[in-house]
Amino acid sequence: MxxxxxxxxxxxxxxxxxxxxxxxxxxxxxxxxxxxxxxxxxxxxxxxxxxxxxxxxxxxxxxxxxxxxxxxxxxxxxxxxxxxxxxxxxxxxxxxxxxxxxxxxxxLEAGRWLTELPGVSPAALRSAVAELLVAERVEVQRTTKDGTRTMDARAAVLSAEVLDSTDLAALSDRFPAFIAQVDDWPKGRDPYGILVTVVRQTTPAVRPDDVLNALRVVADLAPAAARATRWEQGRLDDEGGIADPFALDRAAAATQRGELPTG
Structure with a gap:
C-alpha cells in the first residue's frame, strides 16, 4: 500500500x-x-x-x-x-x-490563527491583547456534550499581535491568500483589528473562541462578530516560527530519488 x-x-x-x-x-x-x-x-x-x-x-x-x-x-x-x-x-x-x-x-504542534474582529478598533484590540499577555493564567469555560469544561486559555497562547485591516501592504506580504478573499468582506467597513496568534495544540484544544473569551475576561472585550482562519500548522522552530509539516516527507522522497545524501 x-x-x-x-x-x-x-x-x-x-x-x-x-x-x-x-x-x-x-x-x-x-x-x-x-x-x-x-x-x-x-x-x-x-x-x-x-x-x-x-x-x-x-x-x-x-x-x-x-x-x-x-x-x-x-x-x-x-x-x-x-x-x-x-x-x-x-x-x-x-x-x-x-x-x-x-x-x-x-x-502539528502549534497553529497560527487570524481572527478578524469587525467593530473592534486596532487600538482597543492591542490594549486587550497586552492585558492577556501579562496574565499568568486566564480560565475560560466551554460547553461540551459532557457539560461545562474549564481551561487555561493563556497557557496555550505562545504569541499574539494585532494588525490593522487597512494595512493591506503588511497583510498581502504575510498572508497573500487573505487579501485574495477581500471581495468577501462587507463593504464600507471601518478599520478594525485582526488578531494574529500562535497557539499550541493542547488537550483539550484551545480554539479561537476560547482566546476571545480570554480577552473578555481580562479586558472586558466582547466583539459582536468574529471570523477566524487557521493559517498554518506545524512544529515550532527555534525562532518561534512554524515549520512545514511536509518538510520531512519531501526530504525522504528526495533521498529515495538520490537527490540528497543519506548520511
Whole structure:
C-alpha cells in the first residue's frame, strides 16, 4: 500500500460545514475521482482515511491535513489534480506528498490563527491583547456534550499581535491568500483589528473562541462578530516560527530519488 499526506483548505461558506459532512463530501470525491483506496477489514469496510486536528464548525483554514492509504501507487500531483475536480468549492488540495517517517499528528504542534474582529478598533484590540499577555493564567469555560469544561486559555497562547485591516501592504506580504478573499468582506467597513496568534495544540484544544473569551475576561472585550482562519500548522522552530509539516516527507522522497545524501 501507499500512504499519502494531503494539505487542503476550508474556505468561504464551507467553513460553516461540520467536519462530519466535510468528510462525507471528501469520500464522495475520492470515489468520483477513482482513487484506489485501501479498505479496512470487517463487515463494513471503509476507506483508510485519517484526519488530523480538524478545525471546528464556523472556522476557515488554509492548512488542514489528512492521510490516505491507497491500494495502488499513484503520482501525488496527479491525485491532487483529479481530486480538485471532484471536491466542493472551498475545499482545495494544496499539496500531496508520499508519507515519510514519523507521525503527522506529532508534527502539528502549534497553529497560527487570524481572527478578524469587525467593530473592534486596532487600538482597543492591542490594549486587550497586552492585558492577556501579562496574565499568568486566564480560565475560560466551554460547553461540551459532557457539560461545562474549564481551561487555561493563556497557557496555550505562545504569541499574539494585532494588525490593522487597512494595512493591506503588511497583510498581502504575510498572508497573500487573505487579501485574495477581500471581495468577501462587507463593504464600507471601518478599520478594525485582526488578531494574529500562535497557539499550541493542547488537550483539550484551545480554539479561537476560547482566546476571545480570554480577552473578555481580562479586558472586558466582547466583539459582536468574529471570523477566524487557521493559517498554518506545524512544529515550532527555534525562532518561534512554524515549520512545514511536509518538510520531512519531501526530504525522504528526495533521498529515495538520490537527490540528497543519506548520511
Amino acid at each position: 501507499q500512504k499519502l499526506r494531503l494539505r487542503y483548505t476550508k474556505r468561504g461558506r464551507l467553513r460553516f460545514t461540520s467536519h462530519r459532512d466535510l468528510a462525507r463530501a471528501f469520500e464522495r470525491a475520492l470515489r468520483r475521482a477513482g482513487v484506489p483506496m485501501a479498505q479496512s477489514q470487517g463487515f463494513n469496510p471503509r476507506p483508510k482515511i485519517s484526519w488530523a486536528n480538524a478545525v471546528p464548525t464556523g472556522v476557515a483554514s488554509e492548512a488542514e491535513y489528512v492521510e490516505l492509504q491507497l491500494a495502488e501507487q499513484v503520482d501525488p500531483a496527479v491525485l491532487c489534480t483529479e481530486l480538485n475536480r471532484a471536491l466542493p468549492a472551498g475545499m482545495d488540495l494544496v499539496e500531496a506528498v508520499e508519507a515519510g517517517p514519523g507521525s503527522l499528528p506529532e508534527r
